[in-house]
Amino acid sequence: MAGALDLLLEVRDARAPMLTMSPVLDNFPDSLSIWTILSKSDLADPDATSEWLRHFKDRGRPAWALDLRRGIPDSLKRAISSLSPASSSKKIYRETRAAVVGTPNVGKSMLLNRLVGRHAAAVGGIPGVTRGVSWFKGQECIVADSPGILDPRGDARAHRMLAWLSSTRGQVIGSWETLARECLDFLQRHGLASCLADAWGIDISGAPEDVLERIGKRLGKLAAGGAVNLEESGRAMLDALSNGKLGRISIERPRDPNPWSELA
Ligand SMILES: Nc1nc2c(ncn2[C@@H]2O[C@H](COP(=O)(O)OP(=O)(O)OP(=O)(O)O)[C@@H](O)[C@H]2O)c(=O)[nH]1
Numbered sequence: 718m719a720g721a722l723d724l725l726l727e728v729r730d731a732r733a734p735m736l737t738m739s740p741v742l743d744n745f746p747d748s749l750s751i752w753t754i755l756s757k758s759d760l761a762d763p764d765a766t767s768e769w770l771r772h773f774k775d776r777g778r779p780a781w782a783l784d785l786r787r788g789i790p791d792s793l794k795r796a797i798s799s800l801s802p803a804s805s806s807k808k809i810y811r812e813t814r815a816a817v818v819g820t821p822n823v824g825k826s827m828l829l830n831r832l833v834g835r836h837a838a839a840v841g842g843i844p845g846v847t848r849g850v851s852w853f854k855g856q857e858c859i860v861a862d863s864p865g866i867l868d869p870r871g872d873a874r875a876h877r878m879l880a881w882l883s884s885t886r887g888q889v890i891g892s893w894e895t896l897a898r899e900c901l902d903f904l905q906r907h908g909l910a911s912c913l914a915d916a917w918g919i920d921i922s923g924a925p926e927d928v929l930e931r932i933g934k935r936l937g938k939l940a941a942g943g944a945v946n947l948e949e950s951g952r953a954m955l956d957a958l959s960n961g962k963l964g965r966i967s968i969e970r971p972r973d974p975n976p977w978s979e980l981a
């Protein structure tokens with residue numbers, strides 16, 4: 718694919734741009750332009766997103782933060798079409814060729830549909846919707862969609878963190894309760910747990926299992942006999958986090974250590 722390309726559009730989740738960095742970037746020649754799209758910016762903390770945009774700008778990487786459900790700016794479409802060889806050489810008449818890459822479920826197909834101006838590629842809430850590389854023709858460009866790829870060498874904990882954002886739910890092994898407890902522990906340690914108090918009016922102090930129990934009680938996730946169903950509570954808490962019901966939360970800032978190398 719690389720030889721035929723003018724541009725690589727790398728999509729990352731604005732809430733966790735390091736965790737969702739594409740592992741395939743090193744496979745492309747240095748000469749290829751790479752632009753970063755921070756998707757799901759509507760779910761991310763706006764301050765953190767501003768920090769990320771500055772971070773990429775400082776490194777000479779063009780970057781856009783977008784809510785892909787609302788569309789993409791004309792400025793991005795124009796910038797893409799200006800990369801066509803026809804812009805620099807009158808002898809070559811063709812559209813820009815771009816490929817969309819990224820980890821599972823970050824919004825690659827949704828970006829592609831925005832670029833070609835129609836519902837060309839299937840979009841879905843679960844990872845693994847796109848299975849192969851396909852090309853689609855838009856007005857300003859020809860774009861390839863690709864399946865979400867995760868670094869198989871990545872640490873299991875990083876994969877589990879991705880599952881908090883619903884990026885790797887399909888691959889999660891273990892229980893929702895365990896996943897939710899790990900997530901609660903992280904939110905508490907990073908000063909992010911107040912979103913639970915704001916959304917559900919619960920006490921967020923103490924051990925993660927106690928907080929999960931309070932969430933279950935608050936949401937009425939009770940098993941027969943009245944005990945809290947911690948599995949259901951964990952699932953409900955993670956659903957709420959990943960779909961924005963707990964507010965706009967980013968779990969990474971540029972100053973944080975890189976989770977892949979830290980955890981590897
Ligand atoms: N809130 C919000 N949801 C988004 C945004 N972009 C994509 N989504 C949702 O994220 C989910 C995944 O979108 P896709 O475009 O299928 O993602 P993908 O990267 O192509 O996924 P795979 O092909 O499975 O790797 C869908 O439920 C989309 O509606 C966004 O900017 N904001």
Ligand SMILES: [Mg+2]
Pocket residue numbers: 825826827839840846847862863864865
């Ligand atoms: Mg897809």
